[in-house]
Amino acid sequence: MDRVKIEVMHMNERYEKLLFKPGHTACAGCPIPIIVRTVLNTLGKNTIVAFGTSCLEIISSQYPYNAWGVPAMHSAFENTAAIASGIEAAQKKLGNKVNVVAFAGDGGTFDIGLQALSGMVDRGHNVLYVVYDNESYANTGIQRSSATPFGAWTTTSPVGKKIHGNKTFKKPLALMMAAQGAKYVATASISNLPDFKRKVQRAAEIEGPKFIHVLNPCPTGWKFDSSLTVDVAKLSVETGLWVLFEIDHGKFRITYKPKEFKPVRDYLMLQRRFKHLTDEEINKIQERVKEDWSMYEGLEGVKI
Amino acid sequence: MEDDLKKEVEKKVPNAGGFMIPGTSLLNKTGSWRTFKPIVTDKCTGCGICATYCPENAIEIKEVDGKRRAVIDYDYCKGCLICMNVCPFKAIKKVIE
Numbered sequence: 013m014d015r016v017k018i019e020v021m022h023m024n025e026r027y028e029k030l031l032f033k034p035g036h037t038a039c040a041g042c043p044i045p046i047i048v049r050t051v052l053n054t055l056g057k058n059t060i061v062a063f064g065t066s067c068l069e070i071i072s073s074q075y076p077y078n079a080w081g082v083p084a085m086h087s088a089f090e091n092t093a094a095i096a097s098g099i100e101a102a103q104k105k106l107g108n109k110v111n112v113v114a115f116a117g118d119g120g121t122f123d124i125g126l127q128a129l130s131g132m133v134d135r136g137h138n139v140l141y142v143v144y145d146n147e148s149y150a151n152t153g154i155q156r157s158s159a160t161p162f163g164a165w166t167t168t169s170p171v172g173k174k175i176h177g178n179k180t181f182k183k184p185l186a187l188m189m190a191a192q193g194a195k196y197v198a199t200a201s202i203s204n205l206p207d208f209k210r211k212v213q214r215a216a217e218i219e220g221p222k223f224i225h226v227l228n229p230c231p232t233g234w235k236f237d238s239s240l241t242v243d244v245a246k247l248s249v250e251t252g253l254w255v256l257f258e259i260d261h262g263k264f265r266i267t268y269k270p271k272e273f274k275p276v277r278d279y280l281m282l283q284r285r286f287k288h289l290t291d292e293e294i295n296k297i298q299e300r301v302k303e304d305w306s307m308y309e310g311l312e313g314v315k316i
Numbered sequence: 317m318e319d320d321l322k323k324e325v326e327k328k329v330p331n332a333g334g335f336m337i338p339g340t341s342l343l344n345k346t347g348s349w350r351t352f353k354p355i356v357t358d359k360c361t362g363c364g365i366c367a368t369y370c371p372e373n374a375i376e377i378k379e380v381d382g383k384r385r386a387v388i389d390y391d392y393c394k395g396c397l398i399c400m401n402v403c404p405f406k407a408i409k410k411v412i413e
């Protein structure tokens with residue numbers, strides 16, 4: 013092993029220090045590595061990761077290639093929060109002070125992993141759970157999840173005469189986690205890294221279960237050019253579709269409000285998963301943004 | 317290379333497959349994925365915005381001929397062109413591979 017290790021480590025001093033390394037196999041333009049390294053760089057080397065079966069698993073650890081620069085343990089699709097809970101309990105018992113982070117996709121969080129996550133919050137584990145939300149079961153070929161937005165094409169919310177893309181709106185999981193009593197809850201975007209970093213920093217200061225929901229524009233599943241990842245993320249925020257907020261010990265606060273909201277059409281039309289939408293459907297989404305913002309602004313300063 | 321690596325791991329950890337050496341993804345040069353190649357031109361100011369976004373961590377800001385500028389590691393650059401799009405100075409151009 014030593015020979016291989018030396019060979020790998022001597023490749024480049026700069027790469028040696030990275031906590032998530034190049035050579036991972038994310039699609040060109042995929043922001044998962046940006047999300048992972050933002051979290052890891054903010055927390056530092058003294059961190060243990062649990063990551064669920066997902067794109068992140070496939071891209072970071074196809075044997076024998078491993079992109080992780082911190083100890084990382086793969087979990088099944090449904091139990092990332094349970095694995096992270098176990099790691100945290102064991103480290104505590106051993107008397108180690110270490111950050112424990114769970115990373116999982118929206119399918120593994122909003123759907124099949126919800127009970128493990130709820131259990132983790134219930135038991136009060138000191139874990140930061142980060143969901144990167146590409147709004148589908150992406151690595152198995154873009155199936156719909158309960159995080160898929162209204163109107164989006166996926167292979168299981170097809171576009172035809174009877175169905176016109178996904179029929180439901182995204183599950184409000186961050187609010188659900190706050191309602192259950194997670195100590196810190198936030199949403200984040202790769203288009204606002206200072207806001208994202210500050211939220212990770214704040215989460216790290218707090219003892220107990222923490223949950224951060226990051227939107228992960230997926231060039232492959234959302235069908236946009238790989239060069240547009242940051243633009244898509246930015247438009248999700250500037251149209252008001254993706255709301256940046258935090259709930260610190262139950263207290264709700266919007267952390268960024270666009271000066272002037274862009275029409276949702278600008279965001280939708282960059283992505284071919286929405287290209288079938290009628291004016292009526294786009295108006296429905298625009299109306300929903302209005303309703304959501306009036307709800308969120310009503311929550312400002314409120315204790316959940 | 318891959319076989320070597322497997323043998324080395326299996327020697328150390330008999331039930332390998334459940335264990336991987338950290339950082340070995342560096343052996344997987346993803347530069348071969350590119351259709352387009354980003355080229356940093358003289359307009360580069362070395363501001364570093366491209367480097368904060370490159371999903372491959374393939375951009376380093378370094379001193380080149382007495383001037384700070386972005387340097388791309390084509391061993392890993394996948395050619396997504398995010399760097400070209402986020403550069404406020406339009407300092408990156410693309411060429412076809």
Ligand SMILES: Cc1ncc(C[n+]2csc(CCOP(=O)(O)OP(=O)(O)O)c2C)c(N)n1
Nearest residue numbers: 065066067089117118119120148149150151
């Ligand atoms: C119990 C179980 N059912 C199905 C699968 C197959 N499977 C692996 S990953 C995945 C989808 C993951 O979706 P998500 O959590 O959103 O992550 P993404 O791939 O989008 O990154 C599925 C269905 C599995 N591994 N385990």
Ligand code: SF4
Nearest residue numbers: 039042067150230232
């Ligand atoms: S399918 Fe989407 S989320 Fe998965 S690696 Fe590719 S771009 Fe990233």
Ligand code: SF4
Nearest residue numbers: 360361363364366403
């Ligand atoms: S963003 Fe543009 S100007 Fe700034 S370092 Fe990168 S290439 Fe140079």
Ligand code: SF4
Nearest residue numbers: 370393394396397399
């Ligand atoms: S094209 Fe993509 S992978 Fe290549 S240097 Fe630019 S941002 Fe990085």
Ligand SMILES: [Mg+2]
Nearest residue numbers: 117118148150
């Ligand atoms: Mg997903």
